[in-house]
Amino acid sequence: MRTINMRTALLEALNEEMERDETTLVFGEDVGKFGGINKVTEGLYEKYGNRVFDTPIAEPTIVAAAVGMAITGNARPVPELQFGDFAGIAFDEIFNKMGKWRFMHGGQMEMPITLRLPVGIAGGAGPEHSQSPQALFMHGPGLQIVIPSTPYDAKGLLKTAIRDNNAVLFFEHKLLYDMKGEVPEEEYLIPFGKADIKREGSDVTVIATALQVHTALEAAEELAADGTEVEVVDPRTLAPLDMETILSSVRKTGRVLIVHEESKTGGSGAEIAAQIQEEALFDLAAPIRRIGSPDVPIAQNIYLEQFYRPSKEQIVQAVNELMEY
Amino acid sequence: MAEIYKKETQLKDYSKDVLLDFYRTMVKIRKFDEHLIRLMQEGKVSGFYHSGIGSEGLSAGSIRNVLRDEDYIYYNHRGCNQKIAKGVPLSKIYGDFLGTTEGTTRGLGAGIVHSADPSRGVLGQAGTIGSQLGIGIGTAYASKFKGTDQVTVIYFGDGAASREMLHGSLNWAGLYNLPVIYICENNEYAISCHVSETHAVKEHIADWAYGYGISNCVVDGNDVLLMHEATKEAVERAKRGEGPTFIEAQTFRHRGHFEGDPYDYVDGELLKDWKENKDPIRNFVSRMLLDKIAEKQELKTIDQEVEQEILEAIEKAESAPQPEAGRIYEGLFA
Structure with missing residues (x-):
């Protein structure tokens, strides 16, 4: 099978969906002629003209306008915020309008928006351009949350997101844009709410998202050499969350480690851990462990950055500790 | 800076049907409001209510006989005025207030905000003002993109005009030349703060539109015909593809911001002047009688018909059931 990077996979998804439905609109800061600061929308403006447009630097207006377009039923907006951190600027529009407009108006309108949000620690971007704010939105009803870890997942999930008639927050880890993976030529979709077992194992369940899926897989290789078999589960969507697959793995291994780049307190792992203990406490042989980034703002210093990102060593150590129970 | 919209309006330039439609709409808005306040006093309606009494001409004039069902409106925090003018059934608006399944939200309940009627271009309203x-500009963008001649009218008060979003919105509207009409219902007070205490403007809020290259004017919002003419020009401009218009409509509320507001921050004499000399309905009636458009009895008959219509709407809304508890789990996703 051919191998492409995640940026190309996302661009293919955008291209195919714009081709498929001519009401699909792509807009945001520098997404037009410039192709987006991460080059995910490169070439779309040349191909689709006014269906791809640059907007002023105005995140609340970008998201609000997407809502106003979507509820007419005449457009399928796929806006981009340059950094996922900027969700903070547009918080009300995302949390209260995108998520709740349909419900609070009695279910009379649809909200086919896919808001793309590049996230993650990358390149010394500092405290307001490096965060992973996805868990904030797990608390907000009406929002579906996607966080892919591979080019294959990214493409299939983005296509599903764009076709969906409900609001989607699509988080893309910036360090994954250049990461390559197998992606078939032929079309496919990946449903929401279906976790993927990236590696099977019988001793410890490691639940990881985005870049951390890869760190967990590296740790699993190392641990396997010492005879510990780790199962790596990638939820792929945090809302809806596939607890069935997670619980089935937990019941098999009895040991759970949750790893994400989100800061630990109130991260998505907190919710996942809470749901596991509600359903499977007596299947556990050990306490549920979590690794997240420290609960302090992300320093600009690129040297310090590595101390925020969960490492292979941390995962190996945590798994070994779990195996002591 | 923004100019005062001036035009000599003559009743004889309008058909009697149109004039009586303006009258009926204004009366409907006022009586709707009075009955809603009664229902609140009877303890049947919870939440906040922002009475639109005193500003009926603004909504009737800018919607009736100029906007079509397919044109969109986003109403403001005195938005029952606009919903009624746009034709949302009264029983459905009362149903939202009463929380019965007759409401547009099928029992979820709504105050002024959150009721919607997409079939009449009413796409809802946020609880967060402004x-x-x-x-609204996203909606206008979608119409332009689709190539329809639909216009979007965004109503907002002087208070909402201080939200940052106004500037993001005006920038898009001007930049993309959108078919959108801003109607700033300037009743001078954002709860207790006078517009002069909260807005940095040369003279009028509409002055801001100049900076974005957007056509604008200041109009007497209590003159239903003047309001109609100003809006009609804006609608035609939008349909010609000449972009947005900002209309600042001057009015005053007869009641406080919310029911229970002591409204003691407004000078009593000033309020009396607005009520007695600038009431949109009273002044329109005087003009119609003076020009012999209608007899007193004819208008009285309309009043009675409207009263009856409202009582029937309330009866329909009240007799509908409260929703089942399971209603809260319906409709989050399509």
Whole structure:
């Protein structure tokens, strides 16, 4: 099978969906002629003209306008915020309008928006351009949350997101844009709410998202050499969350480690851990462990950055500790 | 800076049907409001209510006989005025207030905000004041993109005009030349703060539109015909593809911001002047009688018909059941 990077996979998804439905609109800061600061929308403006447009630097207006377009039923907006951190600027529009407009108006309108949000620690971007704010939105009803870890997942999930008639927050880890993976030529979709077992194992369940899926897989290789078999589960969507697959793995291994780049307190792992203990406490042989980034703002210093990102060593150590129970 | 919209209006330039439609709409808005306040006093309606009494001409004039069902409106925090003018059934609006399944939200309940009627271009409203300024331009963008001649009218008060979103919205509207009409219902007070205490403007809020290259004017919002003419020009401009218009409509509320507001921050003499000399309905009646458009009895008959219509709407809304508890789990996703 051919191998492409995640940026190309996302661009293919955008291209195919714009081709498929001519009401699909792509807009945001520098997404037009410039192709987006991460080059995910490169070439779309040349191909689709006014269906791809640059907007002023105005995140609340970008998201609000997407809502106003979507509820007419005449457009399928796929806006981009340059950094996922900027969700903070547009918080009300995302949390209260995108998520709740349909419900609070009695279910009379649809909200086919896919808001793309590049996230993650990358390149010394500092405290307001490096965060992973996805868990904030797990608390907000009406929002579906996607966080892919591979080019294959990214493409299939983005296509599903764009076709969906409900609001989607699509988080893309910036360090994954250049990461390559197998992606078939032929079309496919990946449903929401279906976790993927990236590696099977019988001793410890490691639940990881985005870049951390890869760190967990590296740790699993190392641990396997010492005879510990780790199962790596990638939820792929945090809302809806596939607890069935997670619980089935937990019941098999009895040991759970949750790893994400989100800061630990109130991260998505907190919710996942809470749901596991509600359903499977007596299947556990050990306490549920979590690794997240420290609960302090992300320093600009690129040297310090590595101390925020969960490492292979941390995962190996945590798994070994779990195996002591 | 923004100019005062001036035009000599003559009743004889309008058909009697149109004039009586303006009258009926204004009376409907006022009586709707009075009955809603009664229902609140009877303890049947919870939440906040922002009475639109005193500003009926603004909504009737800018919607009736100029906007079509397919044109969109985003109403403001005195938005029952606009919903009624746009034709949302009264029983459905009362149903939202009463929380019965007759409401547009099928029992979820809504105050002024959150009722919607997409079949009449009423796409809802946010609880957070002024958010419609951003959402409305997306709707206007969608119409332009689709190539229809639909216009979007965004209503907002002087208070909402201080939201940051106004500027993001005006920038898009001007930049993309959108078919959108801003109607700033300037009743001078954002709860207790006078517009002069909260807005940095040369003279009028509409002055801001100049900076964005947007056509604008200041109009007497209590003159239903003047309001109609100003809006009609804006609608025609939008349909010609000449972009947005900002209309600042001057009015005053007869009651406080919310029911229970002591409204003691307004000078009593000033309020009396607005009520007695600038009431949109009273002044329109005087003109119609003077020009012999209608007899007193004819208008009285309309009043009675409207009263009856409202009582029937309330009866329909009240007799509908409260929703089942399971209603809260319906409709989050399509």
